[in-house]
Amino acid sequence: xxxxxxxxxxxxxxxxxxxxxxxxxxxxxxxxxxxxxxxxxxxxxxxxxxxxxxxxxxxxxxxxxxxxxxxxxxxxxxxxxxxxxxxxxxxxxxxxxxxxxxxxxxxxxxxxxxxxxxxxxxxxxxxxxxxxxxxxxxxxxxxxxxxxxxxxxxxxxxxxxxxxxxxxxxxxxxxxxxxxxxxxxxxxxxxxxxxxxxxxxxxxxxxxxxxxxxxxxxxxxxxxxxxxxxxxxxxxxxxxxxxxxxxxxxxxxxxxxxxxxxxxxxxxxxxxxxxxxxxxxxxxxxxxxxxxxxxxxxxxxxxxxxxxxxxxxxxxxxxxxxxxxxxxxxxxxxxxxxxxxxxxxxxxxxxxxxxxxxxxxxxxxxxxxxxxxxxxxxxxxxxxxxxxxxxxxxxxxxxxxxxxxxxxxxxxxxxxxxxxx
Numbered sequence: 001x002x003x004x005x006x007x008x009x010x011x012x013x014x015x016x017x018x019x020x021x022x023x024x025x026x027x028x029x030x031x032x033x034x035x036x037x038x039x040x041x042x043x044x045x046x047x048x049x050x051x052x053x054x055x056x057x058x059x060x061x062x063x064x065x066x067x068x069x070x071x072x073x074x075x076x077x078x079x080x081x082x083x084x085x086x087x088x089x090x091x092x093x094x095x096x097x098x099x100x101x102x103x104x105x106x107x108x109x110x111x112x113x114x115x116x117x118x119x120x121x122x123x124x125x126x127x128x129x130x131x132x133x134x135x136x137x138x139x140x141x142x143x144x145x146x147x148x149x150x151x152x153x154x155x156x157x158x159x160x161x162x163x164x165x166x167x168x169x170x171x172x173x174x175x176x177x178x179x180x181x182x183x184x185x186x187x188x189x190x191x192x193x194x195x196x197x198x199x200x201x202x203x204x205x206x207x208x209x210x211x212x213x214x215x216x217x218x219x220x221x222x223x224x225x226x227x228x229x230x231x232x233x234x235x236x237x238x239x240x241x242x243x244x245x246x247x248x249x250x251x252x253x254x255x256x257x258x259x260x261x262x263x264x265x266x267x268x269x270x271x272x273x274x275x276x277x278x279x280x281x282x283x284x285x286x287x288x289x290x291x292x293x294x295x296x297x298x299x300x301x302x303x304x305x306x307x308x309x310x311x312x313x314x315x316x317x318x319x320x321x322x323x324x325x326x327x328x329x330x331x332x333x334x335x336x337x338x339x340x341x342x343x344x345x346x347x348x349x350x351x352x353x354x355x356x357x358x359x360x361x362x363x364x365x366x367x368x369x370x371x372x373x374x375x376x377x378x379x380x381x382x383x384x385x386x387x388x389x390x391x392x393x394x395x396x397x398x399x400x401x402x403x404x405x406x407x408x409x410x411x412x413x414x415x416x417x418x419x420x421x
Contacts, residue, residue: 063125069114102408105408118204132187136166162203165192189212192207192399208401209401234304234405236300244291268317306405307403311392317392342378345378346378
């Protein structure tokens with residue numbers, strides 16, 4: 001017997017009802033299932049968002065006003081750029097003994113990293129607001145007040161490590177405006193912005209150069225790349241003279257054309273980088289930026305400021321212009337003073353700066369007036385050392401870049417490295 005072809009419409013009503021009921025149940029089951037899934041997904045999302053909110057760090061304001069310590073609630077600050085040691089020191093990377101040494105030093109590393117994070121955030125902000133026409137005093141005070149806020153300034157425990165150097169053109173270093181100075185930043189200026197931060201006397205010394213006119217770009221690139229070459233060459237047991245040779249080779253491979261005249265960039269032979277100690281910006285070792293320096297070696301655990309100066313002038317600086325920078329001599333013992341005013345000024349210096357560098361503006365900020373004679377008395381007695389501006393030939397241009405590095409037992413950390421340089 002053949003199978004009958006029954007049209008769908010002819011399916012008995014009872015059967016049709018069963019199919020519909022089954023479909024509805026299936027649909028309800030799917031909806032319920034989906035609802036359950038959706039509910040679970042929503043709950044999971046909520047949990048994820050909550051934990052995300054917990055993990056999300058507070059963001060810095062613009063202009064910066066939140067202390068860096070509040071931006072890192074864990075109390076752990078970002079590590080700098082890590083570079084491996086070369087050749088004979090490669091074994092240090094995996095040495096368990098050296099790694100243990102680092103674990104013991106972690107609190108100290110963390111303190112100096114906090115100072116470095118402040119430096120990065122402050123310079124990022126300053127680069128955003130820098131423009132021709134700014135009064136140099138306003139620039140320095142904006143920078144310094146931002147440092148004070150972000151580092152949570154606290155006496156000798158946390159603060160500014162030395163006055164803001166904003167030396168222009170042929171002035172290579174140690175110039176900051178004294179009160180009443182009306183110098184204005186110009187479009188054709190080459191400005192070295194050199195400032196320092198510290199936590200418990202652990203100093204981050206770091207500098208960069210600003211030039212608005214692109215004509216100066218090769219001059220800036222010369223010192224930036226020479227500094228990077230010096231950092232790369234540095235390491236435990238490396239001789240300081242070898243670092244200087246590496247720096248000079250890169251620096252003097254550059255030329256710059258200024259107003260139609262070509263200059264070979266020169267390393268300034270009587271300026272150096274230096275080792276850094278607690279509350280001691282120059283701790284005894286000099287890192288030359290030309291070949292033929294001393295044979296002394298860098299050692300494990302040392303901090304160094306690797307800084308280079310490229311010049312279109314003679315490549316030699318001398319002291320000139322009005323002095324603004326001063327620093328108490330690190331090794332000075334008790335020296336009797338006859339002038340009561342000098343004794344009082346020394347008490348102010350001891351309390352607020354100890355052996356960190358300061359400038360006249362800082363003394364005035366603390367309420368000191370008519371202090372020049374007392375300051376001269378402290379300098380003449382050998383208690384305080386003046387550091388006048390260092391200048392190349394008038395009409396020349398100098399650029400500078402600088403980073404603080406730490407020779408850790410297992411690697412080299414460029415503490416102050418940022419996205420900018």
